[in-house]
Amino acid sequence: MIPFPESTLLVPRTLFGRGKITALPALGREFGPRGLLVYGASFRRSVAYGRLHDAARGLVEWAEWEHPGGEPTLDQADALRAAAQTARAGWIAAIGGGSVLDLGKTAAGLFHETAPTAAFHAGQTPRHAGIPFLAAPTTAGTGAEATPNAVLTDSNTALKKSIRDDRFMARAVILDGGLLSGSPAHVIAHAGMDAFTQALEAFISVKSNATSDALALTALGLIAAALPPVFAHADAPEADALMAGSHLAGIALAQARLGVIHGLAHPLGAFYHLPHGLVCALCLPAAIALNRTAMGDKYMRLSETVGGDFATVTNTLLATLQIQNPFKGQPLLRKNEILDQTLSSGSTMANPKRITPADVEFLLSRLFV
Ligand SMILES: [Fe+2]
Structure with a gap:
């Protein structure tokens, strides 16, 4: 390392x-x-x-x-x-x-x-x-x-x-x-899941290092704990911790880059005009499954940080934040452009598992159900 x-x-x-x-x-x-x-x-x-x-x-x-x-x-x-x-x-x-x-x-x-x-x-x-x-x-x-x-x-x-x-x-x-006070709950949820995804992707990136790992894990722990209370009340005292976590995730990603979720979220968000953090949140479960083997021991460190099996805690968080999937039942438009942009993205290149067109199709198949 x-x-x-x-x-x-x-x-x-x-x-x-x-x-x-x-x-x-x-x-x-x-x-x-x-x-x-x-x-x-x-x-x-x-x-x-x-x-x-x-x-x-x-x-x-x-x-x-x-x-x-x-x-x-x-x-x-x-x-x-x-x-x-x-x-x-x-x-x-x-x-x-x-x-x-x-x-x-x-x-x-x-x-x-x-x-x-x-x-x-x-x-x-x-x-x-x-x-x-x-x-x-x-x-x-x-x-x-x-x-x-x-x-x-x-x-x-x-x-x-x-x-x-x-x-x-x-x-x-x-x-x-x-x-953050006065922010609608769905804005808190989408922004918070962007920060959560950024902390995760920086942590497991091929460009991660001991310093960015420390920042990313600290960010993830702060965000996972603070997001539910701030989602419930934007002026909750935990808003400061959420703000600190989001900032630390930003520092971590500047050092370590991101991963396939961000590679895919850019074209999807732009073509479907959906909030970036919502698209990140929706991609999380499938991307965690896709990267599980490539994460190696880091999966355990993620789980320790959030206080439970990482995939389960993430799914619980998505349910708590009432994240809905607007892609459900929609046709997949501009598939080739989405594939091209995802595969050529610098974020995707930093993903721990080397991403193939079939991987992107797998992620898309879990969104457009
Ligand atoms: Fe992001």
């Missing part, structure tokens, strides 16, 4: 705790007197939004951009980049779920570029460093605040893919469990 990743990129500053979102204006001020705030509609309606403005008064100024919703697209990234230019922002702070964080990250990272976001989605490397990016997740979550990549969808082709650059890494992160 490799003890430490070959290269590690970490957020230089992370604030953790209830109410810490009010530290954002002072953090932003360190990067300049004027910034841009990106958020979703639910944050604008929250109590925290008012508190944030109170904390900013006389300290810092910002323009605001509200995410119109849905999966983040190249067009939305272009619109946000234009807004940041107009505002002459010195930094961008994103407060929201993975979509909002990925859009803010892209706009900050590409601030000094002139080419459309599609060019970078197609593989072009940014020539310049962008402006500082600050992130406060309101879901737990994608772990997008812990990684240097942004997942964006081309709405013309439905291709969902990462833009990645080390300089995209957030300069500061705020983990405030209070920001």
